[in-house]
Amino acid sequence: MHDVIVIGGGPAGSTAAALLARRGFKVVLFERDKFPRFQIGESLLPYNNDVFRRLGIFDTLCETFFPKYGGTFVTADGSAKTVFRFDRNLTPPYQRAFQVKRADFDLLLLDHARASGAEVHEQKQVTKVDVADPARAVVTTADGVAHEARFVIDAAGHGTFLGQKIGGKSDVEELKRVAVFSHYKNVLREEGREGGNTVIVVLRDAWFWLIPLSDELMSVGLVLDREHFLKCGLEPLELLERTIAQTPYVAERMTNSERVMDVKVRRDFSYRMKSVAGENFVMAGDAAGFLDPIFSTGVMLAMKSAERAADAVAEKLERGSMKLLRRYERESQVSIDRYFQFIANFYRREFLEVFLSPDPPRLFFFPIIRVLGGDVLSSWLDRMRLALFFRLVALQKRWAFSPRIAWDALPPPASV
Ligand SMILES: Cc1cc2nc3c(=O)[nH]c(=O)nc-3n(C[C@H](O)[C@H](O)[C@H](O)COP(=O)(O)OP(=O)(O)OC[C@H]3O[C@@H](n4cnc5c(N)ncnc54)[C@H](O)[C@@H]3O)c2cc1C
Known part of the structure; x- marks a missing residue:
């Protein structure tokens, strides 16, 4: 035994x-x-x-x-962008992660x-x-x-x-999604430490990840609604590459890229x-x-x-x-x-408007980085601040104190 x-x-x-x-x-x-x-x-x-x-x-x-020193969230046209830096916002044991x-x-x-x-x-x-x-x-x-x-x-x-x-x-009904992804060479990235960041590119009801795995290799993935995936009429490779082409921030970085792995699909993972x-x-x-x-x-x-x-x-x-x-x-x-609250909100316009605002309130920024850095069972003070943050997100819908994102101008994932 x-x-x-x-x-x-x-x-x-x-x-x-x-x-x-x-x-x-x-x-x-x-x-x-x-x-x-x-x-x-x-x-x-x-x-x-x-x-x-x-x-x-x-x-x-x-x-x-490969070292990861932060994360970048940006809209498909590059107009709204937030960079989280671990060295500025977390204590020394947590100032780097890994890709x-x-x-x-x-x-x-x-x-x-x-x-x-x-x-x-x-x-x-x-x-x-x-x-x-x-x-x-x-x-x-x-x-x-x-x-x-x-x-x-x-x-x-x-x-x-x-x-x-x-x-x-x-x-989880709200999160019925599909991921289509592959590995590419020759994808442009930022200079210096920021070049190790995971980059999340926001589309309309979908998003890309760009994850640098080494100096040469980039993991690129598209996450979209299951319904769109089933009805778009495109094979996974076509769907991925056409959506890349119509997403300016990603297309510019991938002009000379070369795919080095089969396209893979994961569905219904929540x-x-x-x-x-x-x-x-x-x-x-x-x-x-x-x-x-x-x-x-x-x-x-x-x-x-x-x-x-x-x-x-x-x-x-x-x-x-x-x-x-x-x-x-x-x-x-x-x-x-706790993560469900962030994830479900991520797909809402008003959350992204506050999250990607050029000058996010510091009071909320630190606890958000701690939770999103993995400190999920955080202190009661952080939890109170996060509760306030989500209140602010609810108010954003009506009052728009963070700049509006041109939501309808964001590209959706490709279809025939
Ligand atoms: C599209 C997508 C993107 C993701 N991106 C990220 C990311 O960027 N960062 C991140 O942290 N996480 C990410 N994840 C999540 C991550 O993949 C998983 O959370 C992680 O792999 C979980 O580790 P695990 O050990 O629980 O399971 P797994 O890594 O799945 O390991 C389970 C192991 O069990 C084995 N196994 C299965 N069934 C049996 C059996 N019957 N008998 C014996 N062995 C068995 C499998 O072969 C496998 O090796 C992503 C997930 C998805 C779907």
Whole structure:
């Protein structure tokens, strides 16, 4: 009997496996694929650094991955723009983040879990989990072998292995979207540190990400409504390239670009769970819920949730206490709710007008950067300021104290 079985070797699974193995638990991790493998989710957030430091890999990441010092939000014609700089607005441990090729990043984390003492099996898909007996979990792999453990962690990502069956998974209706993306060479970027920023380009009811992965490579993705995607009459490659061509800010930067990867599509990626923990199981990372990628929160939430889940599992196995698991369950909902407020608002004109205003009120700017940097369970003072910020957004609709965006002049995604 193992102590813990972890399903999935992405950032959440590797983090949980490494932390529990280091505490002396007998951990086995089953990963369906063979690493390195492609994954989307390439722009990381500064508050992820807490977990990197606890794992002891922060310096290795600094040597290996492209530095990100901030984020830029800009309208499709370049007329309204806000730049968030971590060094101006966050304390030293959070003044840089990373842009990563996920194949390399996830391999580094999985190897780190192995080196920390977890038994890792790649190309071993889990096909069944039985958690009916609270004293043990039985996990069956594709080869038909049943494995027993005192606890199971579902970190299987958007496949939401346990969530489908016992988590009460539900899609988020307001966020039914599709992402179409690829990697390009020769995309122009800003000079100096700003050149490492993730750039979000706002269209009408859609947006682009531009994420620099190295000096040469840029990840470019378009996120749009599912309805538009289904009805536009264009194949994904055509949709992506035509929308690039009709978005001045992106087109100018991509005049001489060259695509170096197939175009990929991800759809219906926003969902929540009613319940993410029980006596002998817990869900972490995307397996516990995921919202729209607009603020690059996925990997940070995956790793922070895995860290908190690992501590809660350790407490349960060592002392039989459910206290941390219950807290984990509560905090998972709080994190998702807090980001949901930003994400749902991002698609509203009045939010963007305040968010992209040339002189945003400082009182709100700092807590926004902290939350969007990944400090999701922020102080009560920040929470009060954010409540005021959202009040201001509501008033903007009527009073327009931030400059209006020429919404109807913004290009929509392409169609035939
Ligand atoms: C379009 C899009 C853009 C995004 N952009 C960003 C971004 O810029 N920044 C960011 O931080 N996040 C981003 N994300 C989110 C990010 O991709 C995820 O939040 C992150 O990968 C979650 O990590 P995870 O470990 O929970 O899951 P995953 O990375 O999905 O890892 C899960 C692992 O489980 C394995 N697995 C699945 N089923 C089984 C099984 N049955 N048995 C065994 N193994 C299994 C899979 O092979 C996989 O390796 C984006 C998401 C989308 C959809």
